[in-house]
Amino acid sequence: MEKKAFKKIMSFGTAMVVAGMLAGCSTAKSASKGNPAGKTIKIGVNMELSGAAAGYGNSQKQGIQLAVDKINKAGGINVNGKKEKVTLVIRDNKTSTSTAASVAAQLVNKDKVNAIVGPATTNAGTAQIPNITKGAVPSVSPSATDPDYTLQKNGKVQDYVFRACYQNNFQGSTAAKFAYTNLKAKRVAVLADNSSDYGTGLAKAFKKSYKGKIVASQYFQEGDKDYNAILTSFKNKKIDAIYVPGYYSEIGLIVKQARQAGINVPIIGSDGMADPKLAQIAGSENASNIYYTTPFSTRVANQKNTAKKFMEDYKARYGEEAPTFSALAYDSVNMIKQAIETEKSADSVKIAEGLAKIKNFDGVTGHITVDSKHNANKPIVVETLTNGKVSAAKEIK
Amino acid sequence: MQTFFQQVINGLSLGSIYALLALGYTMVYGIIKLINFAHGDIYMLGAFWGYYVINVWHFNFIAALLSAMVICGLSGVIIEYFAYRPLRHSPRITALITAIGVSFFLENGMAYLFGSNARDFPQIVKQVNYNIGGVRISNIQIQILATACILMLLLQLIIRYTKMGRAMRAVSVDNDAAQLVGINPNLTISFTFALGSALAGAAGVMIGLYYNSIDPLMGMTPGIKAFVAAVVGGIGSVPGASLGGFLIGLLETLVQSVGLSAYKDAVVYVVLIVILLILPTGIFGKNVKEKV
The missing domain is CATH 3.40.50.2300 (Response regulator)
Incomplete structure (x- = not known):
């Protein structure tokens, strides 16, 4: 078993070296960092499952699990013609910045995940950035909305930080x-x-x-x-x-x-x-x-195929209306899937490159385009509540 | 002027909750010199109990309130028996840390068992607003104020005129001497916990009804503020705790009404520091013989 794995790593390494030689220095450099694809695609979840933001974190976890189960049911993610299943590594950051940082280190170094979904809050999300950048593993936060979240101090974009929500x-x-x-x-x-x-x-x-x-x-x-x-x-x-x-x-x-x-x-x-x-x-x-x-209106969703399907699946599985947080988390997983498919690789560095290229991705929360600052651009809706029910939804251009 | 009276009403209904909680702190401190940091979480237990009996067994408000008081009283006794009694003769700091541990245990245990989402409390009492000279007061606010006052009066009567109350006062003055005259201190301490926790349970149900939102972490901030209220009133003093609770409620409302809402918690803690510096025994602290 070990020998086999070793062989695999060797052959993978050789392939990378060859690829590096063919493509020149820059690729050789990027191939040496990050977490390469294993037998399955590993997605880490760094999430607020307990503590003050646990309500949002658990909604997001449900969205993530739904997305992954759906992908696996369909055979997995298409990586260069081969279907690969997704495994989830879910860890709780307890809504604490220090735990979020250590969870990120664990996911990147020990679990060797290819991409991370989460955390839900900007504070915890910012805390994980040094560790994921060092490990070259991209993260997609479903709900970190601070404008500076995806940016470095000098205003340049953080290479491995993405989000599925508005800023x-x-x-x-x-x-x-x-x-x-x-x-x-x-x-x-x-x-x-x-x-x-x-x-x-x-x-x-x-x-x-x-x-x-x-x-x-x-x-x-x-x-x-x-x-x-x-x-x-x-x-x-x-x-x-x-x-x-x-x-x-x-x-x-x-x-x-x-x-x-x-x-x-x-x-x-x-x-x-x-x-x-x-x-x-x-x-x-x-x-x-x-x-x-x-970004996500249940009323508008009823008119859209992707969102409608999601709403039905969610209700069937959890017995309640899908909250926005679950929808955003669902999209985060599928953005990673999209990135893997366009790059034809589940290598963590490649996923980051793929995420930056997402254009007009048909998500549950609308058509998402990732801009140069790694923000998710999509249409915005204003919903109106009357007697506790959504009575109108208006798209604002 | 209307606004002023409205804010006073707001402050009093907030303060009555702090007062009920502060009583629990002060009684426990008076008798075993322990600041029971798990007290705020007992209040959360009361709110959750109310939520379940009303939803599942369709209790009315009074039944829910009384049953929550019984359940919280029981859990107070159980916590005391398992967590604090074995530490009766250890340094005070050990018991204090244990109290913080119990608090975490209750908060996270409830979050684990029932989820950490905020829940909407069943509205069994329909809210009616009365308009008195431009000042709005709801029946629920009146109910909270009245219940709080009745419970505080009852507590005072129990402490003053019952045998158990006399035993509590005796133990708080001198544990050993109380034992010599035939008082069972363990029983007395259990009774104190039951009484304090029952008040917290009542506060929990009333808060659930008033604000219509409960969650496992709801006891944290009110717990700490009630502790401040107890210190302000003079920790160990029962009337002091009631007064301190109302004062803190009014102060918080005042700070928010002048537009400094961002600092409302800070102001409460500043008051704590100031009181500890200039009047460490609190407003009624001098009254040593009245300690319970």
Whole structure:
């Protein structure tokens, strides 16, 4: 067994040397780093499965597992004419930056994965960058939205860092535009999640591009339950709308308490609230006049083949509507698949090259094109909630 | 002015929760000099218990509240028996670290068993808003305030006028002397844990109903803030804990209402530092004989 493996490595090595000689120095150099393809394609998952962001992490895990099972059921990923199965190595980073870094090292050096999906949050994602860059293994984060996440300090792109979601500036400015032109809101209060780069980043982007007046700007922490004081202070400021970048677990409470305090202005948010749980926490009777920007709309999805299939598969397997996080994670896996197929190799360095080349990839969350800064460009939708149900979805160009 | 009264109402309903939690801290500290950091997680257990009995057994609010108090009281006794009793004569820091361990165990155990997603608490009491001179107050807020006050009064009565309450006071003043006059300290300490944990359980169910969102980590921040409240009021003092809870609730609301919401937690901790520096025994701390 060992001998066989050794032989394989040898023959692989020889092939690489030959390829290197043929192609010149630069390829020889890249062939010496990274994790080469093994018997199966190994995808590592560095995910927040416990701790504060575990809710999002577990949704993403479900999306990842669904994607991988679907790929394996179809025989695997087509690598240069040969079908290879995918194995998952799932590890929990406990929503901690130091654990995310050590999990990344484990995945790269010990498990020898070819690509990584995750982490869910920008903080944990940033912590894993040094280790994956050293090991030359690409990562696709389903939901790290900070604009600088894929960039180095000097503004150059990180070679091995990709994402499947929007970056904040895009989403924040779309919300600002929507509030000003579509909702005609001239006075807006901003109430942002201060405990994540996601919330503060979106708030910053919104404030930068909003043309009206921002009359109040307040913050909350993840896990906060009581917003009555803040909302009461908004009440006499004659606001036309509230912008609340954050996640559904807190926004749901904000919506509930705002409506109960008699604040009935539109509440605008981001894809962090695109989850059926939002209306459950807020109470359906309170969840009206709510708008949020999202890449993935269940309503638009029903008209699209790829997304429709995903929704059905997800519901059949997990018995619930697919949340955005699962859809993004599902796309992350399939972006890696796409990269392997275009490069005809599951070598980790090659996958990184392939990911950078993705154009018009038909994902569940829309047609994705990876730009020069490794951001995923795709159309954006504003969904409207009325009585807790999505009543309209509008694509914003 | 309307806004001001509205904020006072907001502060009082937040404060009543902190007060209920702070009572548990203060009683346990008074009797065995242990800061029970797992107390906030008992409150989480109470909320989850309420969630299940209402969803599965269709309990009404009162039944859910009372059963959560019983269950939390029991879990408090069990935790004390297995985690703290063996450490009764070890250094205080050992028990403190154990308390933090118990807290992690409860948080992550619940996250493992039931998932870490936020859940929506069943709304068994329909919310009705009353408008009194422009100030909105909901029936649930009134209910929380009233329940908190009733429970605090009951607690005070138990401590003052029952045999067990007298035993608690005796043990907190001098454990050995209490033993000499025939008080069983282990039983008394168990009773204290049961009482404190029952209050936390009640707070859990009320918070679930009020905010409609529960998760396994929900006890962390309120737990720490209640601890601050207990210190502010004078740790070991029962009326101090109630007062401290209301003060912290009002302070937090005040900070948010003037637009400094980003610093609302920081302000609470600054108060803790200031109190420890200038008034280490807290507001009612001097009242040593009243310690429970």
